[in-house]
Amino acid sequence: MLNKLSVILISCYLFQPELLAQDSLQYRSIDNYAFTPGEKLKYSAYYGFITAGEAVLELKTDPVIVSGRSCHHAVLTGRTVGMLDWVYHVRDTYESYIDIEAVAPIKSIRQIKEGKYRYYNEVVYDHLNGKIQSQRSGEKSIPKYIQDIISVFYYARCELFNNLNYGDTISLQTYFTDEIFPVYAKYLGKTTIKTGLGKFRCLKLMPLVQQGRVFEAQNGVIAYISDDPNYIPIRIESELWLGSFKFDLVEYSGLKNSLAFVKDD
16 A cells, blocks of 8 residues: 555664764765654545545654664554455555664665565665665665655655746655665646645645656646645545545644645635
Protein backbone atom coordinates (compact mmCIF):
# COMPACT_ATOMS: atom_id res chain seq x y z
CA MET A 1 0.00 0.00 0.00
CA LEU A 2 2.74 2.48 0.92
CA ASN A 3 4.37 2.11 -2.51
CA LYS A 4 1.48 4.20 -3.90
CA LEU A 5 2.30 7.07 -1.60
CA SER A 6 5.69 7.72 -3.10
CA VAL A 7 4.27 10.98 -5.02
CA ILE A 8 3.33 12.93 -2.27
CA LEU A 9 4.71 9.57 -1.15
CA ILE A 10 11.93 3.15 9.33
CA SER A 11 15.79 -1.35 16.09
CA CYS A 12 19.16 -0.28 15.07
CA TYR A 13 22.10 -2.62 14.23
CA LEU A 14 25.86 -2.06 14.19
CA PHE A 15 27.24 -0.68 10.95
CA GLN A 16 30.30 -1.65 8.99
CA PRO A 17 33.41 -0.22 10.74
CA GLU A 18 34.49 1.81 7.72
CA LEU A 19 31.23 3.80 7.86
CA LEU A 20 31.58 4.86 11.48
CA ALA A 21 34.21 7.56 11.14
CA GLN A 22 32.95 10.20 8.75
CA ASP A 23 34.15 13.76 9.22
CA SER A 24 31.18 15.93 10.20
CA LEU A 25 32.92 19.01 8.81
CA GLN A 26 32.56 17.60 5.30
CA TYR A 27 28.79 17.29 5.42
CA ARG A 28 26.57 19.95 3.91
CA SER A 29 24.33 22.00 6.18
CA ILE A 30 20.65 22.50 5.28
CA ASP A 31 18.53 25.17 6.98
CA ASN A 32 15.37 23.65 8.42
CA TYR A 33 12.40 25.91 9.02
CA ALA A 34 9.80 23.26 8.12
CA PHE A 35 9.71 20.54 10.78
CA THR A 36 10.76 19.68 14.31
CA PRO A 37 11.10 16.48 16.38
CA GLY A 38 7.78 15.28 17.75
CA GLU A 39 5.84 15.99 14.56
CA LYS A 40 3.16 13.37 13.85
CA LEU A 41 0.90 13.13 10.81
CA LYS A 42 -1.93 10.64 10.39
CA TYR A 43 -3.61 9.92 7.05
CA SER A 44 -6.63 7.88 5.98
CA ALA A 45 -6.85 6.21 2.59
CA TYR A 46 -10.21 6.11 0.81
CA TYR A 47 -11.20 4.04 -2.20
CA GLY A 48 -14.39 5.68 -3.31
CA PHE A 49 -16.54 5.82 -0.16
CA ILE A 50 -14.64 2.97 1.53
CA THR A 51 -11.96 3.66 4.13
CA ALA A 52 -9.21 1.33 2.93
CA GLY A 53 -6.24 2.06 5.16
CA GLU A 54 -4.32 4.46 7.33
CA ALA A 55 -0.74 5.66 7.61
CA VAL A 56 1.14 7.46 10.36
CA LEU A 57 4.38 9.38 9.82
CA GLU A 58 6.17 10.32 13.01
CA LEU A 59 9.44 12.11 13.72
CA LYS A 60 10.59 10.77 17.06
CA THR A 61 11.26 13.30 19.81
CA ASP A 62 14.83 12.33 20.69
CA PRO A 63 17.74 12.32 18.20
CA VAL A 64 19.87 9.19 17.89
CA ILE A 65 23.51 8.64 16.92
CA VAL A 66 23.99 6.52 13.81
CA SER A 67 27.38 6.04 12.14
CA GLY A 68 28.70 8.78 14.38
CA ARG A 69 26.11 11.28 13.14
CA SER A 70 23.23 12.90 15.05
CA CYS A 71 20.01 11.84 13.34
CA HIS A 72 16.27 12.31 13.36
CA HIS A 73 14.39 9.00 13.53
CA ALA A 74 11.36 9.01 11.22
CA VAL A 75 8.90 6.10 11.16
CA LEU A 76 6.14 5.55 8.60
CA THR A 77 3.61 2.79 9.24
CA GLY A 78 0.80 1.77 6.93
CA ARG A 79 -2.04 -0.69 7.40
CA THR A 80 -5.27 -1.77 5.79
CA VAL A 81 -8.48 -1.39 7.81
CA GLY A 82 -12.06 -2.61 7.75
CA MET A 83 -13.21 -5.11 5.12
CA LEU A 84 -10.10 -4.64 3.03
CA ASP A 85 -8.00 -5.86 5.94
CA TRP A 86 -9.77 -9.22 5.69
CA VAL A 87 -9.17 -9.41 1.95
CA TYR A 88 -5.58 -8.15 1.85
CA HIS A 89 -3.82 -7.72 5.20
CA VAL A 90 -1.12 -5.02 5.09
CA ARG A 91 1.30 -4.00 7.85
CA ASP A 92 4.18 -2.00 6.34
CA THR A 93 6.89 -0.12 8.22
CA TYR A 94 9.54 2.22 6.87
CA GLU A 95 12.21 3.80 9.05
CA SER A 96 14.73 6.48 8.18
CA TYR A 97 17.59 7.82 10.28
CA ILE A 98 18.08 11.28 8.80
CA ASP A 99 21.22 13.33 9.38
CA ILE A 100 20.08 16.44 11.23
CA GLU A 101 22.63 18.74 9.59
CA ALA A 102 22.60 17.39 6.03
CA VAL A 103 18.93 16.24 5.90
CA ALA A 104 19.98 13.03 4.16
CA PRO A 105 19.52 9.39 5.22
CA ILE A 106 22.24 7.61 7.17
CA LYS A 107 20.28 4.38 7.50
CA SER A 108 16.92 3.16 6.21
CA ILE A 109 14.82 0.11 7.03
CA ARG A 110 11.99 -1.33 4.96
CA GLN A 111 9.74 -4.03 6.40
CA ILE A 112 6.81 -5.19 4.26
CA LYS A 113 3.98 -7.51 5.28
CA GLU A 114 1.33 -7.65 2.56
CA GLY A 115 -0.81 -10.76 2.44
CA LYS A 116 1.66 -13.66 2.44
CA TYR A 117 4.45 -11.49 1.02
CA ARG A 118 7.34 -10.57 3.33
CA TYR A 119 10.29 -8.29 2.65
CA TYR A 120 12.98 -6.84 4.92
CA ASN A 121 16.03 -4.77 4.10
CA GLU A 122 18.40 -2.33 5.73
CA VAL A 123 20.52 0.18 3.82
CA VAL A 124 23.45 2.19 5.23
CA TYR A 125 24.48 5.36 3.39
CA ASP A 126 28.05 6.63 3.00
CA HIS A 127 27.39 10.00 1.38
CA LEU A 128 30.96 11.26 1.51
CA ASN A 129 32.17 8.32 -0.58
CA GLY A 130 29.02 7.95 -2.72
CA LYS A 131 28.16 4.40 -1.61
CA ILE A 132 25.44 2.42 0.09
CA GLN A 133 25.60 -0.94 1.82
CA SER A 134 22.41 -2.94 1.29
CA GLN A 135 21.73 -5.96 3.47
CA ARG A 136 20.18 -7.66 0.45
CA SER A 137 22.35 -6.63 -2.48
CA GLY A 138 25.66 -5.47 -1.03
CA GLU A 139 27.63 -2.34 -1.88
CA LYS A 140 26.55 0.03 -4.66
CA SER A 141 27.58 3.45 -5.91
CA ILE A 142 25.07 6.28 -5.44
CA PRO A 143 24.83 10.02 -6.10
CA LYS A 144 25.96 12.04 -3.10
CA TYR A 145 23.10 12.90 -0.72
CA ILE A 146 20.63 10.60 -2.40
CA GLN A 147 17.40 10.36 -0.38
CA ASP A 148 15.37 7.38 0.80
CA ILE A 149 11.60 7.28 0.41
CA ILE A 150 11.06 8.92 3.83
CA SER A 151 13.93 11.41 4.05
CA VAL A 152 13.01 12.84 0.63
CA PHE A 153 9.80 14.13 2.21
CA TYR A 154 11.70 16.09 4.86
CA TYR A 155 14.39 17.33 2.47
CA ALA A 156 11.80 18.59 -0.02
CA ARG A 157 10.05 20.53 2.74
CA CYS A 158 13.30 22.32 3.56
CA GLU A 159 14.58 23.01 0.06
CA LEU A 160 12.13 22.58 -2.81
CA PHE A 161 8.74 24.18 -2.18
CA ASN A 162 9.51 27.76 -1.19
CA ASN A 163 10.35 29.29 -4.58
CA LEU A 164 8.34 27.51 -7.25
CA ASN A 165 7.00 29.03 -10.45
CA TYR A 166 4.08 27.60 -12.39
CA GLY A 167 5.26 24.74 -14.63
CA ASP A 168 8.51 24.10 -12.75
CA THR A 169 9.60 20.46 -12.57
CA ILE A 170 11.08 19.11 -9.35
CA SER A 171 13.54 16.24 -9.70
CA LEU A 172 15.20 14.15 -7.00
CA GLN A 173 17.16 10.92 -6.77
CA THR A 174 15.96 8.41 -4.18
CA TYR A 175 17.05 4.90 -3.21
CA PHE A 176 13.96 2.68 -3.04
CA THR A 177 13.19 -1.02 -3.64
CA ASP A 178 16.96 -1.55 -3.46
CA GLU A 179 17.69 0.58 -6.53
CA ILE A 180 18.07 4.21 -7.55
CA PHE A 181 14.59 5.57 -8.15
CA PRO A 182 14.21 9.09 -9.63
CA VAL A 183 11.25 11.19 -8.47
CA TYR A 184 9.74 14.00 -10.56
CA ALA A 185 6.82 16.35 -10.03
CA LYS A 186 5.39 19.33 -11.94
CA TYR A 187 4.15 22.40 -10.08
CA LEU A 188 0.62 23.39 -11.14
CA GLY A 189 0.16 26.51 -9.04
CA LYS A 190 -1.85 27.25 -5.90
CA THR A 191 -5.38 26.23 -5.00
CA THR A 192 -7.75 25.81 -2.06
CA ILE A 193 -9.15 22.42 -1.08
CA LYS A 194 -11.62 21.27 1.55
CA THR A 195 -11.09 18.18 3.72
CA GLY A 196 -12.58 16.86 6.92
CA LEU A 197 -10.22 19.14 8.83
CA GLY A 198 -11.29 22.31 7.00
CA LYS A 199 -10.16 24.42 4.04
CA PHE A 200 -6.47 24.76 3.19
CA ARG A 201 -4.35 26.85 0.85
CA CYS A 202 -2.23 24.35 -1.06
CA LEU A 203 0.49 23.95 -3.64
CA LYS A 204 -0.67 21.62 -6.39
CA LEU A 205 1.86 19.08 -7.69
CA MET A 206 1.56 16.38 -10.34
CA PRO A 207 4.02 13.46 -10.06
CA LEU A 208 5.64 12.52 -13.37
CA VAL A 209 7.21 9.42 -14.89
CA GLN A 210 10.09 9.83 -17.33
CA GLN A 211 9.66 7.93 -20.59
CA GLY A 212 12.90 8.46 -22.51
CA ARG A 213 13.26 12.24 -22.75
CA VAL A 214 9.57 12.91 -22.16
CA PHE A 215 7.78 13.32 -18.81
CA GLU A 216 4.28 11.86 -18.50
CA ALA A 217 1.65 12.15 -15.76
CA GLN A 218 1.61 9.28 -13.26
CA ASN A 219 -1.87 7.69 -13.28
CA GLY A 220 -3.61 11.02 -12.76
CA VAL A 221 -2.06 11.50 -9.31
CA ILE A 222 -2.25 14.98 -7.77
CA ALA A 223 -0.61 15.98 -4.47
CA TYR A 224 -1.75 18.97 -2.44
CA ILE A 225 0.94 20.43 -0.16
CA SER A 226 0.10 23.00 2.52
CA ASP A 227 1.01 26.50 1.35
CA ASP A 228 2.80 27.42 4.57
CA PRO A 229 6.30 26.86 6.00
CA ASN A 230 5.39 23.30 7.07
CA TYR A 231 4.81 22.08 3.50
CA ILE A 232 2.99 18.92 4.58
CA PRO A 233 0.76 16.82 2.28
CA ILE A 234 -2.90 17.61 2.89
CA ARG A 235 -4.27 15.29 0.22
CA ILE A 236 -3.06 12.90 -2.47
CA GLU A 237 -5.64 11.73 -4.97
CA SER A 238 -5.79 9.62 -8.09
CA GLU A 239 -8.49 8.70 -10.58
CA LEU A 240 -8.32 4.96 -11.25
CA TRP A 241 -10.26 3.02 -13.86
CA LEU A 242 -12.32 1.36 -11.12
CA GLY A 243 -12.85 4.55 -9.11
CA SER A 244 -11.00 7.24 -7.20
CA PHE A 245 -8.30 6.87 -4.57
CA LYS A 246 -7.81 9.58 -1.95
CA PHE A 247 -5.34 9.94 0.87
CA ASP A 248 -6.23 12.68 3.39
CA LEU A 249 -4.57 14.18 6.42
CA VAL A 250 -6.92 13.45 9.35
CA GLU A 251 -4.80 14.22 12.43
CA TYR A 252 -1.64 16.17 13.15
CA SER A 253 0.45 17.32 16.10
CA GLY A 254 3.84 18.84 16.81
CA LEU A 255 4.01 21.06 13.73
CA LYS A 256 6.72 23.71 13.70
CA ASN A 257 4.49 26.34 12.04
CA SER A 258 0.81 27.22 11.73
CA LEU A 259 -1.17 25.44 9.03
CA ALA A 260 -2.58 27.36 6.05
CA PHE A 261 -6.25 27.19 7.03
CA VAL A 262 -8.71 29.27 5.04
CA LYS A 263 -11.42 30.88 7.14
CA ASP A 264 -14.96 30.87 5.82
CA ASP A 265 -16.35 34.33 5.05
